[in-house]
Amino acid sequence: MKAEARLFKSLADETRLKILWLLMTKDKLCVCDIMEVLGTTQSKASRHLRYLYHLGWVTDYREGVWMKYQLNVTPGSPKEKQLKLLADILSSSPEAIVLRRRLEERLAAKDQPDAPESAAACRCS
Amino acid sequence: MKAEARLFKSLADETRLKILWLLMTKDKLCVCDIMEVLGTTQSKASRHLRYLYHLGWVTDYREGVWMKYQLNVTPGSPKEKQLKLLADILSSSPEAIVLRRRLEERLAAKDQPDAPESAAACRCS
DNA sequence: CTAACATAACCGCTTAAACGCATGTTGTCA
DNA sequence: TGACAACATGCGTTTAAGCGGTTATGTTAG
Numbered sequence A, B: 001m002k003a004e005a006r007l008f009k010s011l012a013d014e015t016r017l018k019i020l021w022l023l024m025t026k027d028k029l030c031v032c033d034i035m036e037v038l039g040t041t042q043s044k045a046s047r048h049l050r051y052l053y054h055l056g057w058v059t060d061y062r063e064g065v066w067m068k069y070q071l072n073v074t075p076g077s078p079k080e081k082q083l084k085l086l087a088d089i090l091s092s093s094p095e096a097i098v099l100r101r102r103l104e105e106r107l108a109a110k111d112q113p114d115a116p117e118s119a120a121a122c123r124c125s
Numbered sequence C: 001c002t003a004a005c006a007t008a009a010c011c012g013c014t015t016a017a018a019c020g021c022a023t024g025t026t027g028t029c030a
Numbered sequence D: 001t002g003a004c005a006a007c008a009t010g011c012g013t014t015t016a017a018g019c020g021g022t023t024a025t026g027t028t029a030g
Helices: A002-009 A014-025 A031-038 A042-054 A078-091 A094-111 B002-010 B014-025 B031-038 B042-054 B078-091 B094-111
Strands: A058-063 A066-071 B058-063 B066-071
Touching: A002 B002, A002 B014, A002 B078, A014 A031, A014 A042, A014 A066, A014 A078, A014 A094, A014 B002, A031 A042, A031 A066, A031 A094, A042 A058, A042 A066, A078 B002, A078 B078, B014 B031, B014 B042, B014 B066, B014 B078, B014 B094, B031 B042, B031 B066, B031 B094, B042 B058, B042 B066
Parallel strands: none
Antiparallel strands: A058 A066, B058 B066
């Protein structure tokens, strides 16, 4: 059951859970979005995203300068089912709402090109 | 989401997963049974059982010399639902069958009082 | 080509988890 | 009461995870 243990270990980190939760709210996020919404470092965000990538939780693709990440929702895959369960568990957390709202705000701020430099520090599309 | 991370961390260990799986097969196991079936140390088995106990996965009660452990299946509790999901995940592991068989053998051997000392090293009821 | 930016990889450090071993505790039985 | 069995736990060690800070890689714009 080593594989199962590794599966759960990949979920045994608060930052990774938050990242997955953000990607459930909105797929196709770049690293700078996640890093900004979570209020963390680029190094940390990127590292956890790579971790999730190698374990099959997310897929990535490049869009210009930005690396976009999204949930691996291949239909019928075990991951898809697991993600559903995970969503159910995370949604009952009090922080879930806060994070979701922060993400909305962040994405909205980026649509305003006259952002007051506080939001949208990066020029991620 | 710290609580959720801790929840998954409690499942991020192979020994603990195996213990939970054994308890899904047969509730009310003593430490010596688990330790024997998993082929591990008493110290290790006991420690992980206490760990699972403190996180609400299992309950315990004393039966003479033996400490009996069983899954915490309080109806309607979150743990009950989580255990169902966990059972689903673990059952698809190749080791699941082996462990289940080993447990059956172990329990059967204990019913034979003329055990050849290899099985039933302890006199657990 | 070069500067600027987004991201990944590296390094050293700190912390926490898991383990083995030994010891303590509790219950049973003679 | 003393010996023994089942179990819990304290301690020291080892190993792995996460993190901050820095550097390397890749991409675009000028």
